[in-house]
Amino acid sequence: MSYGYIAIELVVGFIMLLILTKLFGKTQISQLTPFDFISALILGELVGNAIYDKNVHLGFILFATFTWALLIIIAEWITQKLRKTRKFLEGEPSIVIRNGLIDRKQLKKNKIDIDQLQNLLRQKDVFSIREVEYAILESNGSLSVLKKPMYATPTKSDLKIPPKPVHLAFPIISDGIVDEENLKEAGFDEAWLSKQLKLNKISNAKEVFYAEWKQDEGFYCQKI
Numbered sequence: 001m002s003y004g005y006i007a008i009e010l011v012v013g014f015i016m017l018l019i020l021t022k023l024f025g026k027t028q029i030s031q032l033t034p035f036d037f038i039s040a041l042i043l044g045e046l047v048g049n050a051i052y053d054k055n056v057h058l059g060f061i062l063f064a065t066f067t068w069a070l071l072i073i074i075a076e077w078i079t080q081k082l083r084k085t086r087k088f089l090e091g092e093p094s095i096v097i098r099n100g101l102i103d104r105k106q107l108k109k110n111k112i113d114i115d116q117l118q119n120l121l122r123q124k125d126v127f128s129i130r131e132v133e134y135a136i137l138e139s140n141g142s143l144s145v146l147k148k149p150m151y152a153t154p155t156k157s158d159l160k161i162p163p164k165p166v167h168l169a170f171p172i173i174s175d176g177i178v179d180e181e182n183l184k185e186a187g188f189d190e191a192w193l194s195k196q197l198k199l200n201k202i203s204n205a206k207e208v209f210y211a212e213w214k215q216d217e218g219f220y221c222q223k224i
Contacts, residue, residue, distance in 0.1 A: 016065050042068065093144075097135035100148065110137055121145065165216070173211035176224065186213045197221070 094106045096117060107117065118129070120143040126132060131151040136144045156163055170186040171179055172193065183193060193205070196219045202208060211221035 012062070016062070092139060094137045095134060096137050096143075097129070097132050100130070100133055102129065106137070112137070117143075167215040167217075169212045169214040171210070171212050172219075173205050173208045173221065175210075176206040176208060178205050188213070 094110055096103055096106045096110070096112070102114070102117070107113065117135075120137075121127070121129065121132065121135070124143060124145045126145055126147070131147050132145055133148045134146040138144060170182045172183055172186070173179065178190075178193065183189070196211075197203070197205065197208070200219075200221055202221070202223065205211075207223055209222050209224040211219070213219050
């Protein structure tokens with residue numbers, strides 16, 4: 001195999017994986033179901049093995065990748081249109097702690113022991129099972145926790161504190177480069193930015209590692 005041919009296959013494989021990733025949506029790694037995870041691995045293996053196998057031509061890579069992608073798309077379409085298939089194809093949540101008591105049957109069904117359950121709880125900042133009223137093991141393996149009232153974090157409504165409006169922070173400078181779009185979105189211009197930098201004893205944006213604007217807190221910056 002020539003270096004040029006390998007380069008072409010790599011470029012084609014890269015573009016195909018990029019297109020398919022965009023096509024499948026913006027599901028995060030933590031949100032992937034076991035089926036999604038295995039599908040992604042197989043898709044990568046199809047492209048990877050085909051690229052370095054001299055007996056496999058470019059057409060085979062395209063055919064295998066698009067065929068596998070088509071199967072995934074069909075499976076996704078089926079789960080969207082036919083609700084009854086979701087349990088089989090995507091799995092279903094399991095209540096592993098109910099009314100403060102561990103459901104041993106659900107732990108056994110999902111092949112999780114008490115140590116693994118405690119590990120998942122600690123990832124939710126829960127260090128004692130007595131704090132939990134309900135815990136649901138999601139189909140992607142993550143754990144959702146509802147604490148007992150006495151252990152739950154009080155909200156502003158509980159404390160009768162009037163709510164304040166929430167404002168989005170606009171990153172203005174990153175690694176010395178001004179983000180013109182965010183600056184305009186925040187409602188300012190270069191003159192305003194220069195003034196803010198001078199107030200912070202900075203002569204040039206290139207001296208700034210990071211800067212942002214937040215309506216309720218104003219301008220913030222950190223030098224390189």
